[in-house]
Amino acid sequence: MTETKLRALVQQGEGTQVEFKAASIGLNRDAFDSICGFLNRSGGYLILGINDADKSITGVQENQVQNIVDNIVTGANNPERLNPPYYLSPEVITVDGKQVITLYVPESSQVHATRGKIFDRNQDGDFNITKNNDLVSQLYLRKQNSYSENQVFPYVQLSDFKASLFDKVRSLARNIQPNHPWLAMNNEELLRSAGLFKRDMKTGGEGYTLAAVLLLGSDECIQSVLAHHKTDAIVRVENTDRYDDRDDIRTNLIESYERLMAFVAKHLPEKFTLINGQRINLRDNLFREIVGNLLVHREFTNPFPAKLVIESNQVRTENWNKPHGTGAIDPVNFSPFPKNPIIAKFFKEIGWVDELGSGVRNTFKYLELYHPGAVPLFKEGDVFEIVIPIEGETLEETKKKGSEKSSEKGSEKGSEKGSEKSSEKIIRLLKDENDLSAKDLAKHIGITERAVEKQIANLKLKGKLNRIGPDKGGYWEVIEK
Known part of the structure; x- marks a missing residue:
């Protein structure tokens, strides 16, 4: 959670999905009542280090922070403290020089109890409903039916x-x-x-x-x-009546995720950018959200097959859904609803999805960087649809890349059969004229520019070639050994 989001939650105040605890010297005794209530109702944030009376940030004593975090994690995995157990991940945020512990608790698809008591939640806090048989039965039935x-x-x-x-x-x-x-x-x-x-x-x-x-x-x-479980991955660019490529996936969700990501990598080009000083693969980060959504947030009992379809100008997914509204989703004003909380939580533990609701925001963020100006569409209905606009030239780049690789292999193979390899020709040409560009070398040798760049990279790694100066205005140094 960011400091900005934390301040917004503090300003919003307590409610069905937000609870404050002072917890200055230790975890409040009733903290697991709130955790249990969030799990049983609609999820929410437990924030430790906030005065619930005036919403002031009081912070948690520094020497108690780790003890409280450990207490939450071990308690959530102890059936005597929380039954059934549920793995939780607290975060520590420094605000105005004070440490605050935040804990997002998603809605669970199971009914949970703490110390043998079942808690539910409403605007006024956590309520022990253990002895109210009607409310307990309704809670179980709601979970089972949903x-x-x-x-x-x-x-x-x-x-x-x-x-x-x-x-x-x-x-x-x-x-x-x-x-x-x-x-x-x-x-x-x-x-x-x-x-x-x-x-x-x-x-x-x-x-x-x-x-x-x-x-x-x-x-x-x-x-x-x-028996009907499957996910269909299809490329439909040239052969629009049938398909150019297809992967009919009928396996577990872990391997389904890996096959779908491999299918995307096969047919869409990589693009990279720097975010906070780190090199990010935009394609993988974007489609991590799309594939995760397709696998996690779907109604598996319906025989409608889930699909990921790559077309000439877009990528779209479809999966059967239990809708909580209809039409396009507004990323600014929407309330995420967990379709399969247990599966989503499992994917979160292995790092394949993030917090509920973040997928929509991340998709907008990464698509704008991957393909500037493009806007994704999330459409709620019996069939949940995601449409990711991709310019035709993006797919053309991939096809071109494939043909270049084939040409590259053929050219290099032909060169090696002759009296002189491509790498040897590059060395000879640069000895005579050390400012030749990759484009110039490609024309001289008769292979693609991409193949020349690959050969140059190998020669640099072997210590046979060194670049002096910038790309424009510099020259090549041939190193004799």
Whole structure:
């Protein structure tokens, strides 16, 4: 969370989705009441170091910050403190020289209790509804009816999951947090910690959920549980009646994500920029949001196949949806609604999605940099659509790149069969005329300019060539060994 957003929340004051605690010398005893209430209702922010009476920033004592953060993380993963456990990630922000701890708690698709008590939330705070059977039943039914990811399959066993995926997700989680709790858990404990094992409150049956099967199940298990599950990746640029390329993906969501990102990388060009001094791959960051949305926020029980379609002037996705409105989404004035909170939380733990609602904002941000002037469309309805405008020349660049690579290979192969390789020709030409450009060299040798640049890069790495001065006005130094 940024300091600007924190100040805006403080100014807004407490409500259904915002709670302040002073927590100057330790975590408030009722902090987990609020966490439980947020999980059971519609999510929200718990902010520690704020006086709830006058909204002043009082801060948390510096020597207590780490203790409080540790208390939240370990407590959220302790079924005696929060049941079922839910992994949470507090943030520490310095404001006016004072340290404030912020914690975003998403809405959960399960019912949670703390110290054996179930809390719900409204404008006035957290309410213990444990002994109100009607309210508890309504809460369970609302969760069960709203989130098909919670459907329980009592006969799915640990052996029905793809064993290699557990190591993969642990590795991804370690990249995000070196001491992630999953690293110390066995496979069964990891599934339970991630909320992928639960009890059906209608039947009393216990088992792994649909979310568990979709995230980590073997292909055979997924097809048995959800035979229609698939994601279609299509390129339709030249052959608009059918397709130029296609990947029919019928596997778990982890490998589906990797295949979709590879498909995008195959057909759309990379572009880079510097953000805060760091080199950023705009294509990958943009489509990370698009692919994550396609896989996470969809209604899996409907047989409508999810699609990612690359066309000559746009990329669009479609997936079946439980709409909470209709028409185009305004990025400034919209309320994100979690479609599959357990799956979304799992993707967040491995670094493939961010906080709920950030995907729309990030898409606008990265698209403007990737293709200036383009505006994405998010359209809510029974079918949720995202349209990313891409100029035809962008796709032409990719096709051109492909033909250049083929030409490059052919030219280099032909050169090497002759009496002199391309690299040797470059050295010979630069000895005679050391200010030749890549374009000049390409004309002399008869290969593409791109192939020349590749050869020059290799010669520089081998210490045979060195550039003196700038690109314009400089010259090449041939290093004899």
